[in-house]
Amino acid sequence: MSDHDTPGGEVARTDGEFGATAVRLDEGHVIGDGGLPDRFENPGLEPHQQRMSDQSEAGAKRAEKQVAALFSLSIIGTIVFVVAYFALDAHAYVFIPGIGDMDYSNAVLGTALAFSLLGIGLGAVHWAKTLMPDEEIVEMRHPMRSSDAARQGVVDTMLDGAEGSQINRRPLIKYTLGGALGLFAIPLGLQLVGGLGPLPKNGLSLTYWNGPIGPDGKPHFKPLRLMRDPENTAIKVSDVTVGSVFHVQPEGLLDMDSGVLEAKAKASVLLMRLPPDTITSRKEIAWGHDGIVAYSKICTHVGCPVGLYEQNTHHLLCPCHQSTFDVTDDCRVIFGPAKRPLPQLKIAVDDEGYLIATQPFREAVGPSFWERGSA
Structure with missing residues (x-):
């Protein structure tokens, strides 16, 4: 094999059975066996078509x-x-x-x-x-400047x-x-x-717990029973034992014909029963019933569903980013990126012994934002 200089300073080498030959690589040339043209003709531009x-x-x-x-x-x-x-x-x-x-x-x-x-x-x-x-x-190409x-x-x-x-x-x-x-x-x-979507102050403060929307476009609150999700059955005090956890929706939500998923995303609640002597917050005792408390299931960090309950420590854990809430103390944050407690739902017992919500959430559920009202 041999090398040959081209006028442009480049060298082409071709290996063959009987030796090596060099071919110039200056512009327009092609390497071939002699059957191709030495230089391609400029095809020019397409002629203008009259319109x-x-x-x-x-x-x-x-x-x-x-x-x-x-x-x-x-x-x-x-x-x-x-x-x-x-x-x-x-x-x-x-x-x-x-x-x-x-x-x-x-x-x-x-x-x-x-x-x-x-x-x-x-x-x-x-x-x-x-x-x-x-x-x-x-x-044609020209210098950059x-x-x-x-x-x-x-x-x-x-x-x-x-x-x-x-x-x-x-x-x-x-x-x-x-x-x-x-x-x-x-x-x-x-x-x-x-x-x-709506401004956070409106969109996250209004849930199905606020009651149905009336002709005036505003919710009209009425006490709603706490219903098991997905069974859609009412819950009696006797059904809730110490250490048990219920996934809860407001009465009527699961019967809706449309918009159920959106409504559930904001109204989901966790219902638990603790030994009354483990609860340290007076508000939590006043808003619950004999150790039964209800909290929003939507994490106040980015809105993931809080679904892990540790019975021995009475802690709720969000699986997304490990925010941890102490159920014995107003569900305050004890670990993780969440910045505020889970909103609590005030509950009571009706004449038939079923658990009901006596008022909607006082705070916006879900992620925190700059205009969140206080409880």
Whole structure:
């Protein structure tokens, strides 16, 4: 095998059965057996294809109206999105073939947003295909820092491009595009701000324990029995023995036709019975019954379900991040990242001996936030 210098300073080596040969690697050459061309021809650029808008002003006007119609479709989609966002019930459901039950507002919002995006996208593509210049331009490589003349040339090219797009000559496109892009920012803002859900002070403070929502849009509290989950049966005092734990939901929640999972996520409660002499908090004794206490099951760190109860120590443990709560002392945090106790549910016994909630949670359930009210 032998090496050969090329004019560019590169060396090519090819090994063959009877020796080695060198081939130059300067630009445009290929290594082959002599059957291929020594240099490829520049194929050039595709010729410009005449369009209807190039041949007549009437064709250009027709394309302008088509582009404007697509941008107008985007505007209509955005307006429908904004109206539906405020007008539709977020808890109404509709059956969609192939999908099943779906939140009605989500279906309308998704469809409206799709038309909003589709109108802008199709309008931009049709504009580029029918009115904007379609000749390809090759720009040779140049040093990273161009000369001042070249930089000014870029500015001139941009201005020429704007002129070539005819946006100044086509005010209908300019105004509908501006309207579509301007209005499209509204759904994005609503999704980023309002789409995160209600403000924590309202969304996490109101649970099914607050009572049904009346015609005035406000909850109307009434004492609710504590029901086993998932059996949906009422609990008597005699059912709760020392060391036992019940997963509890408010009366009526498990009978709901829709929205059960969302309601359970905020209303879930753990019911336990401790020896009364182990309880150190006067409030806990006053809010419980003969050592029976009820606490929110939702961890105050990031909202994981607290489900591990240590009978000997009377500690509740969150499995996600190991926050530990002392049930004998108002469920205060004794370990882990949680910053506040689990909210307690005040309970009593009705005339038939069943456990009931005499008031809703006084604190917001779940993760802490900056406007959490005090008990």
